[in-house]
Amino acid sequence: MNIDIQPEDQAIFDRLKSTGRMTAGLRRKITQQHNWCSCCDKMIFPYRPAFAGYDADDKPVLACAKCAVTRVTELATPVYPKMNLDISLPDETVLWRYMDFSKFVAMLMQRGLYLPRASNMEDKFEGAAGLARREHVWDEHYLKRYREVVSGPGPDGRPINISPEDIECEARRLLRSTKAATVASRSRPISCWHANAGESEAQWRLYCPPQTMGIAVKSSVDRLWNAMSGEQNAVVGRVHYLDFNTAFAVTGRERIFCKRASLAHEREVRAVILEDDGHEDTPGRLVGCDLAALIDVVVLSPFAPEWFQWVLSDVISKFGWSIPVVKSDLLDPPFY
Ligand SMILES: [Zn+2]
Numbered sequence: 386m387n388i389d390i391q392p393e394d395q396a397i398f399d400r401l402k403s404t405g406r407m408t409a410g411l412r413r414k415i416t417q418q419h420n421w422c423s424c425c426d427k428m429i430f431p432y433r434p435a436f437a438g439y440d441a442d443d444k445p446v447l448a449c450a451k452c453a454v455t456r457v458t459e460l461a462t463p464v465y466p467k468m469n470l471d472i473s474l475p476d477e478t479v480l481w482r483y484m485d486f487s488k489f490v491a492m493l494m495q496r497g498l499y500l501p502r503a504s505n506m507e508d509k510f511e512g513a514a515g516l517a518r519r520e521h522v523w524d525e526h527y528l529k530r531y532r533e534v535v536s537g538p539g540p541d542g543r544p545i546n547i548s549p550e551d552i553e554c555e556a557r558r559l560l561r562s563t564k565a566a567t568v569a570s571r572s573r574p575i576s577c578w579h580a581n582a583g584e585s586e587a588q589w590r591l592y593c594p595p596q597t598m599g600i601a602v603k604s605s606v607d608r609l610w611n612a613m614s615g616e617q618n619a620v621v622g623r624v625h626y627l628d629f630n631t632a633f634a635v636t637g638r639e640r641i642f643c644k645r646a647s648l649a650h651e652r653e654v655r656a657v658i659l660e661d662d663g664h665e666d667t668p669g670r671l672v673g674c675d676l677a678a679l680i681d682v683v684v685l686s687p688f689a690p691e692w693f694q695w696v697l698s699d700v701i702s703k704f705g706w707s708i709p710v711v712k713s714d715l716l717d718p719p720f721y
Pocket of ligand 1: 449
């Protein structure tokens with residue numbers, strides 16, 4: 386990975402030392418801007434650093450070197466956008482969560498979103514690097530890189546005196562630690578959403594089949610980010626669907642945003658708590674939030690009886706929330 390530090394980048398590093406202060410607002414700015422400067426709206430050059438920090442009013446910024454000169458007064462951390470998977474998506478993207486009535490009642494009662502851990506989900510490929518039958522290809526790719534790193538010239542440019550056995554041993558140790566770091570992504574707490582401008586009959590049938598009492602909550606990317614704003618390490622991002630016959634999931638923290646191509650119909654957007662140290666033994670995490678701000682409307686399943694709307698509205702207000710309930714668009718009659 387070649388990082389390209391130009392003199393104008395070095396000037397920023399000389400002026401500002403990284404403070405490492407990461408707020409939820411800055412995390413959102415870094416994710417949503419990806420490789421675009423939030424000040425001049427131009428793309429940040431590949432492998433050049435972007436400067437993530439705060440302006441004089443303590444507002445989060447992700448700046449190119451040129452803008453960082455005047456706009457960044459506190460540097461939190463440099464970021465190298467080209468190395469990250471782009472999970473950004475427009476704030477106005479409409480999101481849905483289809484669920485049965487009991488899950489919705491739990492949400493009202495708990496006054497927030499419950500995020501189960503990836504390892505507790507049905508999909509065995511959560512956090513996976515790829516197909517087991519292709520593991521040797523992945524291993525060999527990284528071993529080759531690590532052997533080069535281990536045997537390459539030292540920091541002073543001189544060749545390193547190391548035996549072939551030690552090179553192999555060290556490369557294999559690095560491979561094991563890479564795998565251990567990414568396996569940790571399976572313990573991330575996740576809230577899964579479906580991105581779609583309108584309702585999906587397929588989602589209704591999947592999550593709220595006929596004879597069940599189902600609802601869908603309608604929200605947006607902006608509302609979901611706001612709901613997660615109390616969690617410094619939370620990100621909202623779109624899932625990438627990969628053909629594991631030819632591709633592998635990324636190794637970084639965005640690993641948890643990679644799924645199999647066979648699930649592409651889910652059009653998933655997820656909120657993930659990226660670092661959750663010390664809580665891994667719990668089955669999930671509850672993130673408290675203002676549900677009335679998170680939820681735009683609650684849509685009644687097209688398969689539920691009409692009287693259910695009255696029950697639903699009553700239950701919502703009994704828990705002290707004011708959230709509108711509407712009928713499904715799918716019930717609109719046709720004409721011939
Ligand atoms: Zn700029």
